[in-house]
Amino acid sequence: MALPFTTVRDLLRFGISRFNEAGLSFGHGSTNAYDEAAYLILHTLHLPLDTLDPFLDARLLDHEIDAIMKVIERRARERIPAAYITQEAWMHGRRFYVDERxxxxxxxxxxxxxxxxxxxxxxxxxxxxxxxxxxxxxxxxxxxxxxxxxxxxxxxxxxxxxxxxxxxxxxxxxxxxxxxxxxxxxxxxxxxxxxxxxxxxxxxxxxxxxxxxxxxxxxxxxxxxxxxxxxxxxxxxxxxxxxxxxxxxxxxxxxxxxxxxxxxxxxxxxxxxxxxxxxxxxxxxxxxxxxxxx
Incomplete structure (x- = not known):
């Protein structure tokens, strides 16, 4: 059954709700569910990480929605830090590769x-x-x-x-x-x-x-x-x-x-x-x- 999501705004709202429902802990780059969901969505869509507003009402393709849903569910179910999912961490504007090592x-x-x-x-x-x-x-x-x-x-x-x-x-x-x-x-x-x-x-x-x-x-x-x-x-x-x-x-x-x-x-x-x-x-x-x- 198709999910009733069409836009970045839809996925952002769902991600925040899902993370709060799961009782996630933050502190590996983000401090709250909103920032974490926004980061994971923008990263998955290969969009600039500091530019959310222009894309909020962009309609997404089915495969983009599927990719975002998989990332959100992995973060919520496995409680893996977002940085390990994206294999990157940001400090003072600089990007670093990271993984579980x-x-x-x-x-x-x-x-x-x-x-x-x-x-x-x-x-x-x-x-x-x-x-x-x-x-x-x-x-x-x-x-x-x-x-x-x-x-x-x-x-x-x-x-x-x-x-x-x-x-x-x-x-x-x-x-x-x-x-x-x-x-x-x-x-x-x-x-x-x-x-x-x-x-x-x-x-x-x-x-x-x-x-x-x-x-x-x-x-x-x-x-x-x-x-x-x-x-x-x-x-x-x-x-x-x-x-x-x-x-x-x-x-x-x-x-x-x-x-x-x-x-x-x-x-x-x-x-x-x-x-x-x-x-x-x-x-x-x-x-x-x-x-x-x-």
């Missing part, structure tokens, strides 16, 4: 890199080397190259699969000569050298929070999310060793989501600077090299 990129460090981490990095033009730990899809390494025009970036991940995705993104942006990808456990695969900036969005979700994650997040690699009992297993190691890799005036920037209380309990006594982002002042901290453990 990496978490969907959504780091607040990306917005901090837009200003070259100023004022904590006095002159972005003087930065010659950046290290990114737990690179995943490679998006922060790419942002770092664009923020620090005279810097090369070393990006590390323990996952072979994640590095394959990162390689694709680095190559898509033509940055293979400036971004070096390394497979290994944090600092282990690196040759001794000093850098002015270390950035990282490591696994930081505590064990209790892992158990309560919405289904959408359970499609992401657990390795990239789970941070142990208090979420700080990897964070502690990063902070403990960072001083060996930073210049005297270098900075370490770490994203920790909603784990500020656990960070302060684990790193008590260190001079942490909490950075302001669009999510507030509790998601990213910075430590100056001089304040790191000896």
């Amino acid at each position: 990496v978490i969907v990129p959504r780091s607040f460090i990306g917005e901090l890199l837009q200003d070259g981490l100023q004022p904590y990095v006095a002159d972005p033009d003087h930065v010659t080397r950046v290290l990114e730990l737990c690179t995943g899809s490679g998006c922060l390494a790419i942002f770092a190259v664009q923020a620090f025009e005279n810097a090369d970036v070393d990006a590390v991940d323990i996952s072979t699969d994640a590095l394959a995705v990162a390689r694709r993104n680095v190559d898509d942006y033509g940055l293979g000569e400036r971004v070096s990808l390394h497979e290994g456990d944090l600092y282990a695969p690196l040759s001794p050298a000093r850098c002015e900036v270390i950035v990282t969005n490591p696994p930081y979700v505590n064990a209790k929070a892992m158990q309560a994650l919405p289904e959408e997040y359970k499609h992401e690699p657990e390795l990239a999310l789970a941070g142990g009992a208090d979420g700080m297993d990897v964070v502690r190691r990063i902070v403990r060793e960072a001083g060996k890799w930073l210049t005297e005036d270098g900075v370490l920037v770490v994203e920790i989501g909603n784990e500020r209380p656990n960070v302060e309990a684990a790193l008590g006594g260190l001079d942490l600077v909490w950075l302001s982002t669009s999510a507030g002042d509790d998601n990213v901290f910075l430590i100056q090299a001089a304040d790191l453990p000896a």
Whole structure:
């Protein structure tokens, strides 16, 4: 039986209703059912993602309606993040390839890199080397190259699969000569050298929070999310060793989501600077090299 849908407006209304009915969780690029439905419809129709209104009353072909319905139902029934369905994620106007081998990129460090981490990095033009730990899809390494025009970036991940995705993104942006990808456990695969900036969005979700994650997040690699009992297993190691890799005036920037209380309990006594982002002042901290453990 033919569905009573003919226009983009019809499918948009249905998608919103279907997502709300299914009780979906958002946070992988969209924050609500309207934006998610609009994105999936526009992507499926190969239309500009920022231009919905002119197409709302466009009459759709049967095969277009069928394709959109399949996408809406897959999102609602399987609760797969939209980014895995479209195999793309957007951050600050830049597109990145993603699939289930990496978490969907959504780091607040990306917005901090837009200003070259100023004022904590006095002159972005003087930065010659950046290290990114737990690179995943490679998006922060790419942002770092664009923020620090005279810097090369070393990006590390323990996952072979994640590095394959990162390689694709680095190559898509033509940055293979400036971004070096390394497979290994944090600092282990690196040759001794000093850098002015270390950035990282490591696994930081505590064990209790892992158990309560919405289904959408359970499609992401657990390795990239789970941070142990208090979420700080990897964070502690990063902070403990960072001083060996930073210049005297270098900075370490770490994203920790909603784990500020656990960070302060684990790193008590260190001079942490909490950075302001669009999510507030509790998601990213910075430590100056001089304040790191000896």
